[in-house]
């Protein structure tokens with residue numbers, strides 16, 4: 001069974017208005033577990049919109065989304081929030097870290113709604129920072145971190161709820177070659193630990209990486225072609 005299935009997904013923004021825009025058009029997609037897929041395509045081709053539909057952040061205008069066989073398209077926001085929290089970890093292009101608080105506090109933020117004790121969350125956050133070789137920076141306020149460190153904090157934060165799927169939108173757009181390779185090495189490790197990784201990227205260092213299983217090319221809100229990784 002696929003981890004995620006998209007059936008005939010269409011997403012129209014500003015429907016019925018003069019600026020109506022079809023960002024996704026009748027997309028079908030199956031995502032299997034423990035694989036790394038890269039979505040690439042020109043700016044505006046619908047990559048981010050597609051991953052936000054997959055990640056249950058955006059409701060499609062038409063079509064159905066299944067998460068582990070369960071149809072989620074018609075669920076209320078309350079149920080979706082719950083599914084989102086346990087299924088997906090998100091790494092955003094600009095990292096979206098909260099300034100003024102420490103790296104560790106940023107990492108554990110998405111776990112607060114779980115109601116677990118703060119001491120338990122801190123322990124889990126510290127372990128993740130340790131795995132990403134960031135322990136010495138745990139108490140540093142995030143504005144003092146380098147770009148690579150900030151990204152690793154964002155990765156740790158994406159993992160705090162132990163999601164099945166990690167979604168990264170243009171993760172290396174602001175990183176140099178070494179940091180981009182480091183990012184892929186971390187993704188490779190996560191994949192070997194059983195995570196499914198979905199990435200949007202224009203960066204050859206990402207889509208030509210040996211750890212990539214699938215490269216999907218998008219244009220005009222459709223998946224045009226797909227090739228299996230090297």
Ligand SMILES: Nc1ncnc2c1ncn2[C@@H]1O[C@H](COP(=O)(O)OP(=O)(O)OP(=O)(O)O)[C@@H](O)[C@H]1O
Nearest residue numbers: 013014021023041042043044045046047048049050
């Ligand atoms: N909330 C929104 N309201 C209106 N239009 C939107 C909205 N979100 C996205 N769009 C439009 O949908 C199209 C697809 O956007 P999307 O961000 O998915 O593309 P993308 O392939 O990820 O592009 P990029 O590589 O530039 O990030 C764009 O033309 C964008 O302007």
